Amino acid sequence: MNPDIVKERQNASFDVQKLTYILDGGPEKTKRRREISLVLNDPDFDEEDPNFLSRSERYEQAVRKSAQMILKLREYGISDPAEINCYKSVVRGNFHESLGLHYVMFLPTLYSQCDQEQSKKWLPLATSFEVLGTYAQTELGHTHLRGLETTATFDPTTQEFVLNSPTVTSIKWWPGAGKTSNHAVVLAQLYTRGKCHGLHAFIVQLRHMDTHEPLPILVGDIGPKFGFSEVDNGFLKLDHVRIPRENMLMKHVEPDGRYVKPASAKLTYGTMVFIRSLLVGLSALVMAKSCTIAIRYSAVRHQSEIRSEPEPQILDYQTQQYKLFPLLATAYAFSFVGQYMTETYYRISGDINQGDLSELPELHAVSAGLKAFTTWTTNTGIEVCRMSCGGHGYSRSSALPDLYAEFTPTCTYEGENTVMMLQTAYLVKSYRQAKAGEQLRGIMSYLNDMEQRHVRAHPASARPALVDINDLSDLVESYKLRAALVESAAKSIQQELQKRRSHEDAWNNSAIDLVKASDAHCHYMVVKLFTDKLSEIGDPDINLVLTTLAQLYALHGIALNSGDFLQAGLLTVPQMQQIPVRIKELLCLIRPNAVALVDAFDFPDKVLSSVLGRYDGNVYENLFEWARRSPLNATEVHESFHKYLK
Numbered sequence: 019m020n021p022d023i024v025k026e027r028q029n030a031s032f033d034v035q036k037l038t039y040i041l042d043g044g045p046e047k048t049k050r051r052r053e054i055s056l057v058l059n060d061p062d063f064d065e066e067d068p069n070f071l072s073r074s075e076r077y078e079q080a081v082r083k084s085a086q087m088i089l090k091l092r093e094y095g096i097s098d099p100a101e102i103n104c105y106k107s108v109v110r111g112n113f114h115e116s117l118g119l120h121y122v123m124f125l126p127t128l129y130s131q132c133d134q135e136q137s138k139k140w141l142p143l144a145t146s147f148e149v150l151g152t153y154a155q156t157e158l159g160h161t162h163l164r165g166l167e168t169t170a171t172f173d174p175t176t177q178e179f180v181l182n183s184p185t186v187t188s189i190k191w192w193p194g195a196g197k198t199s200n201h202a203v204v205l206a207q208l209y210t211r212g213k214c215h216g217l218h219a220f221i222v223q224l225r226h227m228d229t230h231e232p233l234p235i236l237v238g239d240i241g242p243k244f245g246f247s248e249v250d251n252g253f254l255k256l257d258h259v260r261i262p263r264e265n266m267l268m269k270h271v272e273p274d275g276r277y278v279k280p281a282s283a284k285l286t287y288g289t290m291v292f293i294r295s296l297l298v299g300l301s302a303l304v305m306a307k308s309c310t311i312a313i314r315y316s317a318v319r320h321q322s323e324i325r326s327e328p329e330p331q332i333l334d335y336q337t338q339q340y341k342l343f344p345l346l347a348t349a350y351a352f353s354f355v356g357q358y359m360t361e362t363y364y365r366i367s368g369d370i371n372q373g374d375l376s377e378l379p380e381l382h383a384v385s386a387g388l389k390a391f392t393t394w395t396t397n398t399g400i401e402v403c404r405m406s407c408g409g410h411g412y413s414r415s416s417a418l419p420d421l422y423a424e425f426t427p428t429c430t431y432e433g434e435n436t437v438m439m440l441q442t443a444y445l446v447k448s449y450r451q452a453k454a455g456e457q458l459r460g461i462m463s464y465l466n467d468m469e470q471r472h473v474r475a476h477p478a479s480a481r482p483a484l485v486d487i488n489d490l491s492d493l494v495e496s497y498k499l500r501a502a503l504v505e506s507a508a509k510s511i512q513q514e515l516q517k518r519r520s521h522e523d524a525w526n527n528s529a530i531d532l533v534k535a536s537d538a539h540c541h542y543m544v545v546k547l548f549t550d551k552l553s554e555i556g557d558p559d560i561n562l563v564l565t566t567l568a569q570l571y572a573l574h575g576i577a578l579n580s581g582d583f584l585q586a587g588l589l590t591v592p593q594m595q596q597i598p599v600r601i602k603e604l605l606c607l608i609r610p611n612a613v614a615l616v617d618a619f620d621f622p623d624k625v626l627s628s629v630l631g632r633y634d635g636n637v638y639e640n641l642f643e644w645a646r647r648s649p650l651n652a653t654e655v656h657e658s659f660h661k662y663l664k
């Protein structure tokens with residue numbers, strides 16, 4: 019064990035194990051997660067570091083691993099959905115799997131949209147993996163749902179739907195598992211009796227069940243990408259492909275072609291809401307991994323000098339702390355927000371299943387906004403962690419380049435982030451309702467008293483210093499009032515309308531304000547949920563260290579967005595000047611606990627797959643050992659010497 023890292027652990031002021039329990043949701047859950055993590059010792063999961071393989075080899079290794087995962091799930095008797103998720107996240111490590119879409123989109127769509135008869139037919143096939151599915155929605159030319167071109171036209175004479183990609187732009191593009199799957203949920207515009215009824219989901223068989231040969235359908239892999247090398251993101255061109263009427267999910271078409279309206283057309287989009295909710299928790303996980311790597315490495319790396327003494331640990335540089343500790347605070351904040359998002363998703367979807375759709379708009383808006391907010395922040399954060407590791411961060415052995423390449427598409431898939439933020443801008447609607455005297459419930463209820471509080475620009479000197487920057491509840495209140503930026507967005511729309519612009523143009527001309535308002539709303543939610551969580555934590559040592567992190571998270575966010583807080587008169591210039599001073603104090607308070615705080619995330623070394631983030635801190639000897647395994651070192655003299663240099 020590296021002596022620096024041993025010393026760091028001795029300095030911790032709290033019980034790491036107890037904090038792990040809080041993150042997992044209880045000691046029982048930690049125990050079970052650790053038991054599940056033992057599967058990593060199974061030799062059947064031994065594999066080559068994907069960084070040393072070609073794309074095709076990576077895909078093959080990933081398929082082997084996916085198949086092994088299924089067999090081992092049965093062998094180990096893991097069947098609870100949460101445990102399956104945990105198991106897969108452990109085994110998958112930092113990469114995606116080729117069967118990922120089957121689990122996260124195909125199966126959930128079947129569960130939520132099959133009627134009884136369909137469930138009887140498709141669920142046994144899909145859960146036994148005879149049917150391997152993908153989710154084909156996006157097209158070469160469009161992602162916007164109303165713009166999708168693929169059609170499904172009902173033919174009452176044969177009781178079939180005819181699926182067609184009429185143009186090049188309508189070819190389905192991106193769905194994972196282009197080579198792996200034999201079925202797809204295809205999203206297409208439904209036509210019956212000559213009328214379009216909008217987007218609906220259909221099950222389409224793509225390949226022969228025994229030979230895996232494609233049916234008369236053009237299907238394949240779209241080629242190498244920035245990351246996602248394990249995943250065969252695919253294309254799919256349907257040329258008048260016929261499927262039975264029974265393959266339409268939720269069966270909205272009667273045998274005579276009559277269309278039966280669903281309770282809400284948006285239920286078809288349910289799987290996206292599910293994944294967006296999951297991505298909040300994934301952001302927390304990846305932020306936590308990145309911080310673990312960068313902070314452990316910063317504790318064992320020595321460089322330059324502060325005084326004329328031996329080289330200090332780079333974690334002692336104030337600038338290094340300023341790069342990493344706000345991200346550490348973010349990882350904790352997002353962990354608690356992830357827990358909230360999952361609970362909220364299951365609570366509201368439970369109500370939806372009982373026929374109560376009243377909270378569906380809020381679930382959509384909150385999941386879209388938090389997905390965008392957390393993935394954007396994490397995406398930037400991983401890169402800060404990588405750069406904070408200097409040159410070694412650029413090596414694939416650090417895992418940080420892979421974490422970035424695998425994570426960055428979360429800002430794009432399941433709804434491009436700006437587009438998602440604009441969905442959250444339904445805030446404007448809520449604001450108008452509150453203004454008209456309607457009492458809002460839930461997380462939007464803070465808009466009820468906006469009228470009384472009415473935030474507008476004040477001369478800073480005329481405003482009393484209401485906010486104590488050391489008091490978290492005051493900071494939450496400030497974020498809440500800043501979220502009143504929604505008022506500026508609403509006003510911008512109003513002004514545009516007064517210029518006789520259409521509602522659509524007024525909306526587009528106010529889009530920057532709308533995204534800012536959504537961002538401020540999400541930021542408020544994160545600060546509030548982090549602070550609320552503190553009241554549940556009884557252990558005084560843990561409460562203290564998490565309070566310090568929450569303060570850092572809140573103050574750092576204010577410092578980054580100081581314009582908003584000053585402009586709204588929420589904080590005075592002298593208070594603003596105090597914030598950097600307080601942030602520096604908080605960095606010093608966090609410093610002795612930094613390694614213990616990342617240890618509490620409890621990632622096994624095999625899951626981190628990072629030479630820099632090793633638990634034992636023995637970085638250099640393992641970097642050397644890793645490099646020697648590079649395929650370029652397979653022979654002492656590379657064949658290129660004989661071919662070109664000699």
Ligand SMILES: CCCCCCCC(=O)SCCNC(=O)CCNC(=O)[C@H](O)C(C)(C)COP(=O)(O)OP(=O)(O)OC[C@H]1O[C@@H](n2cnc3c(N)ncnc32)[C@H](O)[C@@H]1OP(=O)(O)O
Nearest residue numbers: 122155161162163164284287290291378382431432433437
């Ligand atoms: C590990 C994971 C791997 C995952 C791999 C990634 C897989 C994928 O990427 S799958 C493809 C994902 N694709 C997307 O997410 C597409 C993103 N686009 C969209 O969702 C839509 O085009 C969107 C929402 C932007 C606009 O949709 P559109 O139907 O035109 O809606 P729009 O007219 O704006 O709004 C209609 C109403 O429906 C509401 N609405 C829209 N979506 C939803 C939803 N999902 N749930 C509930 N309500 C919704 C709107 O709020 C609006 O409400 P109101 O009328 O009260 O204002």
Ligand SMILES: Cc1cc2nc3c(=O)[nH]c(=O)nc-3n(C[C@H](O)[C@H](O)[C@H](O)COP(=O)(O)OP(=O)(O)OC[C@H]3O[C@@H](n4cnc5c(N)ncnc54)[C@H](O)[C@@H]3O)c2cc1C
Nearest residue numbers: 153154155156160161192193194427430431432433434436
């Ligand atoms: C790794 C990966 C996996 C994927 N897996 C799947 C899958 O399994 N199944 C599937 O169906 N799809 C999948 N996708 C597709 C993914 O869902 C889309 O790429 C995503 O929804 C974004 O759409 P787009 O690529 O068309 O971007 P665009 O919508 O073209 O975005 C381009 C730019 O235009 C801007 N823009 C677009 N519309 C607006 C607007 N209304 N207002 C303001 N700005 C706007 C965006 O902000 C962005 O800056 C995957 C994508 C990736 C990268």
